[in-house]
Amino acid sequence: MTTATAEVPDEEIAKRLTSPEVSNRSVAQELGVSWGRVDLVRQQLGIDTYQRGRRVPEATWQEAVGRRVKAVDGGHAEWTGGRNPNGVPVLSWRSIAETAYRAVFRMHHERDPEGNITHTCDRDHCVAGEHLADRVLRAERRAGGDGGA
Ligand SMILES: [Zn+2]
Structure with missing residues (x-):
């Protein structure tokens, strides 16, 4: 019995969130963590949320x-x-x-x-x-x- 998803440190997530072009989903899948967890780290980093095919609301x-x-x-x-x-x-x-x-x-x-x-x-x-x-x-x-x- 392991709880693998709990062991990924924020830093590992942060390392992959280098720009708004990196989607939460791809990082979540790669690391086996939840989308919400990635989104939380993204917010802490102040990186805009990736949204396919449309502009982030009020980007400026x-x-x-x-x-x-x-x-x-x-x-x-x-x-x-x-x-x-x-x-x-x-x-x-x-x-x-x-x-x-x-x-x-x-x-x-x-x-x-x-x-x-x-x-x-x-x-x-x-x-x-x-x-x-x-x-x-x-x-x-x-x-x-x-x-x-
Ligand atoms: Zn006036």
Whole structure:
């Protein structure tokens, strides 16, 4: 009587989980352990779960943001994700926890916002990328506005 499956150390499983392309099932079969055991080790390693033939859901924060932004009339956008107790939209995804404004801004402008983010429209909690401004954009608008030559 042996309990072989209990003797495979996590390290042996971890050694084989080198990328999302390695499936839990193949490792489980190779080592004679359960799928759940492999998945647990994978989670501890922070490796995405392999899924045949389709993309891992929300593999990137951009995708996570995109799914939570809903365009509404007037070029505005609504946040369908979570909110903090003050009603401010927040992105909470994997290790990321920040206001949706910062996340949307970064995605829209492809850079980190500087200073506070303010709205250029008057819709409460709007998350349209074009309606968010950081210190740099505010300065540019002040300098370039009002028909200056
Ligand atoms: Zn807006």
